[in-house]
Amino acid sequence: MAAALASLEFSSGERKSGRRLINAALRDPTENAVAQAEFEAQRSRFEIPISPVDVPGSHEARTRDLAEHAEWQAALFAADHWRADQAFDPDAAIHLSYLAAVGTEDFQLSRDAARAGLVASPRNPTLLNNLAFALANLGELREAASLLDKAQDAGGLDAGDTITCTATSGLIAFRAGNLERGRSLYREAFEFARKKELTGYAGLAAAYWLQEEARVTPVPDAKLVASVETAVRASGEASARTVLDRAERMLGRPVATEPIAAEKNRPQGRIADS
Structure with missing residues (x-):
């Protein structure tokens, strides 16, 4: 109960009261309380007084x-x-598909996790997008494009959904050989994310844009590279840094080693190349 009340307090801007309730919820925490505390800590950028990794059974919190x-x-x-x-929680399937694709590039696992999640939530736009992303990386472009159309037609898309779907369209265009359309779509996703001040989405979309450029252009435009590096640093997003590192290795550039800052407006399980 305290964790649920804390969420309401944070949503209404009452950070001090919210943190006090989070501390109360963590005195003898349930798995749900730890997961909620971890979510609020990431959203509001503060440290919780307990490590989710040390709480038995708190798989969601440990994942985050x-x-x-x-x-x-x-x-x-x-x-x-x-x-x-x-098994029927779409968030679990979303995060598994996201981590498999972005964190480890295991696109088959990402595909399978997203498909399993869609059994219970067939119109979930994030799962549809994540499946499209995985399939595009596996070369199944026609099915990927069809799934992305379903995601965009699902209704109720928020700004994050719009950004991820637009960026995934850019990925599909690049892989289909339509480089100018791919660039245009990535630019659209990136600029929209910046306009909405969703720095996590902007950083991840930018990093994936550079990765696609690295696949087709030995020496991408220097201004683009600088813009991507700036966006990734501003995002503080671990996923964006990981993707940027891959892109820079592909380009034979030195990989930065600065620590990741606290995450802001992070894409919760949505693949922003995707």
């Missing part, structure tokens, strides 16, 4: 905490346990 610190294999393991515990 490990992903925040770019511990991808461990996060993937926790997400798989989360899904096993809550």
